[in-house]
Amino acid sequence: MKKFLAILLLLTIYANGQSAKVVAFTATKRTIHAHIGRMPVAIFLKVHKQFAEHDQTYYSVQGWYRKKSSRTKIPIVGVYNGSLTLFRFDDKNSRSKILDFESKKPDLFSKAQDLEHSEGYAEKFSIAKYDREIKASWESGNQKMPLYFAPDETTEILEKRELLVITAANGKTHHVNLLGLIPERKRFSFVGICALKSGSRVLLNYEYTYNQNSQGRCGAGIESGYVTLLLDKNYKVTSAKDVQTESCNDDLEVEKNPKDPNLLTTNDLRNNKVTKWRIDAKKAQIIKVN
Known part of the structure; x- marks a missing residue:
């Protein structure tokens, strides 16, 4: 039994032997x-x-x-x-x-x-x-x-970038460009990373102001949510899924649980739909619980 637990512990350390962070800068x-x-x-x-x-x-x-x-x-x-x-x-x-x-x-x-x-x-x-x-x-x-x-050439000298920087279990560093994966999504923060047989899963949070004009519709309104990335073994993105939790533009409200920061409730005013979610940082998932 002790030998089994030791092996399980080693596997767990290996699975969590990678780390990640989001780095934002202007080129x-x-x-x-x-x-x-x-x-x-x-x-x-x-x-x-x-x-x-x-x-x-x-x-x-x-x-x-x-x-x-x-x-x-x-x-x-x-x-x-x-x-x-x-x-x-x-x-x-x-x-x-x-x-x-x-x-x-x-x-x-x-x-x-x-x-x-x-x-x-x-x-x-x-x-x-x-x-x-x-x-x-x-x-x-x-x-x-x-x-x-060329049609895909840009003449922008200043370019805002947000990179997911992953340090693999073997110490090698990999970079994933986050801007453009999901249209309009930006200002990401890292939540969690989980090793899978096929690669890795990463959970990111985003939050930004939709309209900088405070006098306009949804002036200073917040857009927030979570993006789940699936990466292959070479740390290339194979899937990007967006779960929006707050949006003035889409009439979506969010309420956080004061007793459990990993629980939140979204209220879709347009479709009169309430959904509860759980954030699991260790498994790098946002899970619907109702």
């Missing part, structure tokens, strides 16, 4: 792949400084671009606020003006406009975003050519 650099006409190029950019005034924010960026046929990295600087204006200057002073937002204009918007129309450049990239459409061009002297991007 501030990116490599973008594009074509100047038919010529493929790679553009690397990183944020240099942030400039904010009232509700407006701009960034100066620096980096390089390289033609696919060459290893030479050509220095570029620019202005970023979702759209991008990039310059190749041959003199240091012109580069510094862009990076430090040096302009005699009175306000931030006017300064940005002034810098985006800088002259004396050797090359200029103009990348404007309209919703999901990108209109872009490259120019040098009297030459002007369209700048093309």
